[in-house]
Amino acid sequence: MKKIAAGILVICLLLSVSGVFAASPERVIIVFHDSPDVNLVGQYGQVHKTFHLIPAVVATLPDQAMKALSKNPHVKYIQPDYVTQYVAPLQMSISAEPLAQVLPWGVDRIDAELAWSTSTGAGVKVAIVDTGIDRDHPDLVANIKGGFNAIAPRGRYKDPSDFDDDHGHGTHCAGIVAAVNNDIGVVGVAPDAWLYGVKVLSKSGTGQTSDCIEGIQWCADNGMDVISMSWGSSTYDQALNDACQAAWDAGCVLVSSAGNSGVETPDGYPSAYSSVMAISATDSSDNIASWSNYGDEIELGAPGVSVYSTYMGGEYATMSGTSMACPHVSGVAALVLAAHPAYSNQQVRQTLWNTAEDIGAPGWDIYFGYGLVDAQAAVV
Ligand code: CA
Numbered sequence: 001m002k003k004i005a006a007g008i009l010v011i012c013l014l015l016s017v018s019g020v021f022a023a024s025p026e027r028v029i030i031v032f033h034d035s036p037d038v039n040l041v042g043q044y045g046q047v048h049k050t051f052h053l054i055p056a057v058v059a060t061l062p063d064q065a066m067k068a069l070s071k072n073p074h075v076k077y078i079q080p081d082y083v084t085q086y087v088a089p090l091q092m093s094i095s096a097e098p099l100a101q102v103l104p105w106g107v108d109r110i111d112a113e114l115a116w117s118t119s120t121g122a123g124v125k126v127a128i129v130d131t132g133i134d135r136d137h138p139d140l141v142a143n144i145k146g147g148f149n150a151i152a153p154r155g156r157y158k159d160p161s162d163f164d165d166d167h168g169h170g171t172h173c174a175g176i177v178a179a180v181n182n183d184i185g186v187v188g189v190a191p192d193a194w195l196y197g198v199k200v201l202s203k204s205g206t207g208q209t210s211d212c213i214e215g216i217q218w219c220a221d222n223g224m225d226v227i228s229m230s231w232g233s234s235t236y237d238q239a240l241n242d243a244c245q246a247a248w249d250a251g252c253v254l255v256s257s258a259g260n261s262g263v264e265t266p267d268g269y270p271s272a273y274s275s276v277m278a279i280s281a282t283d284s285s286d287n288i289a290s291w292s293n294y295g296d297e298i299e300l301g302a303p304g305v306s307v308y309s310t311y312m313g314g315e316y317a318t319m320s321g322t323s324m325a326c327p328h329v330s331g332v333a334a335l336v337l338a339a340h341p342a343y344s345n346q347q348v349r350q351t352l353w354n355t356a357e358d359i360g361a362p363g364w365d366i367y368f369g370y371g372l373v374d375a376q377a378a379v380v
Pocket of ligand 1 (some may be wrong): 179181183184185187
């Protein structure tokens, strides 16, 4: 179903994209059939980035150059470097640090704490591809093992190894996956998983397709087990789809938020791509959140309403959104991989489907997919 819908969209978009190139120079992604030809593109305009995850070059080109390049037999397609953005939380409040560690309701609801006698996600590499992670947050720092900044050198960021969070969204997602089990703050779904901050979104929470692809490429190059993506766009994006597929082919588990528009998808990409698990948001009574997207591509539901987690500046915050649902599933994927290190990404995905708690209509449905992700059942 998902693949057919995506295929139809590809055709529609290829048809529409051919007519949208502006006369003034535009930042585009040129995708080649085999290897990216930087010299060729450099003859026509300014080259910004080159990728190997997909054979592509990012460049600013005048309209005539795009017409010429699109006729080159080595060029597969050319598309705009779209703007994407974090899935804006519906509610956000910064709270005082609790006096003692609390078990957030979502971690409790999916029975993560009951899985910890079997698996705590130890050593599984989870990339939070987002706005970065607060590098010295006391409730995260023990689990932060590295990262990458795809938007450097820009803004305050000079160094691609500086993935510190200047927005807050990525730090919140990181805490849902793997806040440390200690005596402070909160505890995450997989409290011994290794966190990697991959910054692809700016201080305003926006990024371009090329930044997102570069982040995903870093994940594939650096052996990330799970890629957690709490952002998206309603624009179908062939290059991003191809990059996600390449990361899947490299063995990564990809998880993304379905979107907060309260509509039947597809309007949430990358979650709707076939290589990516699309996650809807539930509340503490197992209802779907009124603003959660739903539809054919939903694979699982997870807690997303009033989720308490870490926030930048060493703080804590409560947020609501499918952005918060997604990292609950990323955390459970880490629990499964620590319990079953030999599992392929497909086996992890299948395990999450097969062990989900069936809520809503019996069997798979458009609101919760296979059901509410169930950490305890998933690690058996
Ligand atoms: Ca803690």
